[in-house]
Amino acid sequence: MTIDKAIILSAGQGSRLLPLTANMPKCLIKIDGKAILDHQLDALKAAGVDHNVVVGGYRFEKLAAHVEARNDGTSVRLNPFWLAASSISSVWAARDLLDGDFALLNGDTVYATDLLAKGFAACKPGLNLFVQPIAEAELDDMLVEVEDGMVRDVGKTLSPAQARYRSLGIIVGREDKGLYRAALDTVISREGGILNFHHAIVAEIARQDGVHAIVVDRDDWIEIDRPEDIAAWHDRRA
Template identity: 55%
Template sequence: MIAILLAAGQGSRLLPLTLSAPKCLVPVGGRAIIDHQLDACAAAGIERAVVVGGYRIEQVAEHLSARKGGPATELVFNPFWAAASSIGSVWAARDALRGPFALMNGDTLFDPALVAHAVADAQRGVRLVVDRLEAAEEDDMLVEVADGRVRAVSKTLSPERATHRSLGLVMSAGGGAYADALRAVIGADEGIHAFHHAVIDRLAGVDACGAIPVPAGAHWQEIDRPADIARWREEHQPS
């Protein structure tokens, strides 16, 4: 299995931390976000990672070359990082989508046990890791799950339908379903401005995506604003 890390963006909501460094290199608990992710992948047995960079990619290249241990990394450039949405970064890594993969947003921290659980559960088809929705937060990617299947994904999903939120972690056991759906979505009108979850929504429309619930006690945290860094510290580094 290959990990695909979407780490091309600047992260404007983390300014001024991202004024001179990409979001994936912002330190959380003394380690860059990307190091948290790669270490979690290594603990789950993933031995290779494709990192999609864009904003200040030279810093990402330098950081990866200095890393010791963990998955072997390949850095891929998304030249459209400032113009397209996250789907552009998935497109840049499309050569890695035919075999087994774990695709993740480059701004989310996962307990290593959570990634290991997702890897163990990715035995067939395409699956999305989801967390039970208690109270929706701003910018949540909302998911409708029924009978263990993803039925719809959208930030604008109605409250009556939304049952879970997405972690931005997509698992595939291999095959062409995800890559074919990606090509269809990005090739549509305004497709370059779609979130990469639109690929999952398309698969959900033909009952081709399962759901992997977050296991009890596992933690994850999207790092979108300075308050998210503080929240992670409170949970993982209590005084």
């Protein structure tokens, strides 16, 4: 399938990576000599996605300068509420793009170049979440409960006995007619809604309309939260 546009959520500082993020956003940390963001944009290009938007916040000026230097048509948007709200506020900053065919990606994840293209090809009409089967949950995993190929629930506090998958932080809408945007409005309008991780939107749709689980049973990807994650990626690629 062809994805018209991708939104990369890159507003946070990444305080657990200090001092690496003392003066730059997390997405600009270099992995294998290349910024996390560049890994993602190159993977999106390989998957045929030409319209990419990066939502930033912390050290926004450095993010904007980096994207401008790429000169590949990627644009940036500011989430001015990044410090007071959770990742759902970055989704809100790009809510006008959330229809038709789109991809939402966490801005702190590195993966093999072909992972996106293969995952996109497996997506079905409606909402899709990339997940990986796990034997044991790790710290900060966004856990996912899957049954008969469908996501039943998503959250960091789910029971590991039932939630046997983790999210890759890649959400794809295909032929979406406003379902995801409507769920965003519902979740963010609740009391304390701005404090939700954006996966709460996926959970909302999973309970109401259904979300397809795109199973990625491979280890050539990693979420970069701590210095040891960088070391772990290097070990995998060695």
